[in-house]
Amino acid sequence: MSSLRELVAEAIKNKNRINTLWSSLQLMLESRQVVMSELGPDALPQLMETRKYTAENIEALVEKLVESVKKAGGNVYIARTAEEASNYIAGLARSRGVKLVVKSKSMTTEEIMLNKVLEETGVEVVETDLGEWIVQLAGHRPSHIIAPAVHLSRAEIAEILSSRLGIRVDPDPTAITRTARRVLREKFLSADMGITGANILVAETGAAMIVTNEGNGRFVTTFPKILVTVAGVEKIVRDWRDAINILRVLARSATGKQTSIYVSIFGPRRTSIRGGEDSEYHLVLLDNGRISAEKSPWLSETLRCIRCSACFNVCPTYRIVGGHVFGDIYTGPIGVLWTAVTRGLERAAEISPLCVSCGLCKETCPVSIDIPMTISWIKNEKGNKTRTDWGLSMYELYTKAGSRMSGLFNWIGKSKIARKLMEMIVGIDSRRPLPEFIGGSFFEHIPTNGVKDGNLKVAYFVDTYAAYIDWRLAEDAVKILSYLGVEVVVPPQEGSGMPLIQYGFQEKAKRIAERNISSLYPYVEDGYKIICTEPSAAYCIKAAYPKLLGTQEAEAVAKNTYDYIDYIVRTGLYKKLKPGTTDGSAVFYHYPCHGRTAAPGAPTVKLLENLGYRVYTRDYGCCGMAGTWGMRKGPIGYDMSIEIGRRVVEMIQSTGAKTIVTESSVCPIQFRQLTSLEIKHPVQIIAEKLKL
Template identity: 80%
Template structure:
């Protein structure tokens, strides 16, 4: 990673970027406040109960998912590490002669660096979420877990697309969206494999759920013959009631909407447009430090996270410097915790000084994760411990 002071200095010089980010996050924050106020009194306690159960019962839930997916005729793979998960997906693609992969937005596939692994074996990978597609073409990584291109202005996006696509794109959201639709439609029709993440995995059904506000997720899960879903094991819930407990809060806390436009449920019994009855489903369950984090007094709390990004929108540091400075693969306040889990405490310690310990993120978190104190613990560790030492804390 580059020197943190240098990155911060550069970020502070870019006034347009700061204004773009601040305006976008303020809109999300205000919408969230209204939506969350409309929730029933039992919503957050039930969500917390669901997430605490998952964090305390990972082994049991993983075993249940494996049983149900296999029972329904699907394929399931338990990946110990990011490299292990990416290798499995690459082998599935190579063995089936896959040439083109379309993806729905997934931070877990960012975590395992799947795009790079697939591209190294000659497979074209296309992000189909609008924000992810934009940052992919720009040669950047997502700066926000639900709004990957939130740091870019409309004019910056239009200029970049015009250059990359060789056509004039007007700096207008509708014009940009129409260009994306035209380009991505051809990719959906030609794709051999679809790849998604999962907002939720329902153990009792062996099914995955993704929530999106664009139609791309539906295309990814229904067009290609082969579908691979990569999910962290902390995304598993026991049953449908637990899934509902997450769903009724997730969109409100993330985007300020009562629900996402699309809630897609799929699993081993899927029938794709191109594959018909011969469609394949592969579920990759990723550990990559999560089981060890379960043993840590501090990092175990992060396993409750529903990836709503509410902590981003209130973070004084993130609202100014953004996720390309305040973050690693996972960005923002929760990104410090998830960097510690998935890439080690030492790496997380490099970005932890950006937390000013104001505590607002904890007050905002719908599952009551003590983010500031956990970051303080990471600061105190100063990278002296590795993941294998967490259980001793």
């Protein structure tokens, strides 16, 4: 069996498949943004309440659902394991003489490996969702929860159909769907058993619901004499109101459409559509780790998942390698969590290195599952740490040393021999340029603020880059705030600890978080706001520290922490920054990954427009640098990082902008390597305008 590294290396070679994945997922991402923006303000909070209720009351909901289904004349089997579920269905098929099964919406049946079990008993199994049918014919497993064949181009699909069906099929969507319709219709008409999954199970009535766009779900649930629904216990909701809360968001978040074409509601019935004989309905409720996961402080959030797969669209590594590499049975970012729930932490840890802790999955998740921090926990619990993990996790110590010995460290960064040694010993890819130290630290050059007892007062959390690599950024940040009449203090502090979180060293990260919160909390009590010029630092304080520590002090500091530009815009201070002599030149704003948490709504765009710039921006997600991850040697690091970066740079260059503006200190490393464009921090732009 190939290692993860080998699988990634092979996937990176397939440029056509990468292009297919990237373009498909970018289209889904941008379509989703439009329709999600149309939702009312209550939609997501109501969805969150619905999913939290289910996660916290699973056992009671199971009891109510079983009662409702049996009352309506159906059968219920509660399977503790995947094996129990598949054996029950296989036994049912055998006892009823089933020869042909048609399936729809059946991701959970992948989890229990049902097709294999049924086929071993001589039953023909036909997937009828178009994408599932295609990957079944191809001998692949689904690479995406809602788009199982997203990794295949039209030409590849046509070739698969032509080869397996023995007919010529043109690489045209209409020709492909017509072929599927013709072939599958015969299967629907002769099937003995239909098997579906469920998007929702309504405990109040016992009804099951599936959403589809092809209509096959209607045939699977009405034509065969025997109908089996297989679903995890987390799919249960209290009542129809809860069901509507999910339906209102599901299609928008999953496909970028306002609604699915079909919503099928079904349950126990007396006859099939063919009539003549009594029909059977069996609901197989699957536990398989879910109920115990509800009791885990880390894995319990997984049960809120509505299987929309929005996290796939934004995941930088998934967009390159797809689900056949980034995944087990469940794929993509949320797939790591589902793998931990259903297959165990060790299996989840095997695919966890493909998570770069960019945080985009949490930001896009409609129920705010903290996927990146949970994967960090999985790495902490079961991940086998490599020498490179250890080395890159100490990045903050490296920068401290570099600030004291800048000449030596800058020489090392440029020496081919030294870089090759670093590559061999630490695993930092020699092809990746390293940041250059200007010498000294910000803590030796803190400018006098001059503002005392002002209405606005902030405590500046500097973080690694501005503290030790190029402290001129921090110096400008303080001078700008002084110009704007803001009192600034610089508390004692360590680095944010983000590299430790990224590589799963949570105990060490927790100790750093405790020390930083201990230092910052007294300032918050005294009315100061915490500001950060580094998005990852703000992310750690606002999102990671409360999760790691779970204390009131961490929560209080988080609520009072702001991205630097966000603070200036929120307080209206940006209006004091006049456009000056700008000629309306074009700049491209790159929204840092952790900036989505630190500064929601891209306030930097508002600032730049106020300064007189024409601002281009596009949400393609991560640039591929992902902190120190883009420095790692080999496929799971530099090679994949560059594949991501090239595609991002193409999008940026297509705008014609000559300058990239971003708050991140690491994204510029990627951009400077791949472009000749000027890269500036917005603080640098303001300082230049004010001639500070």
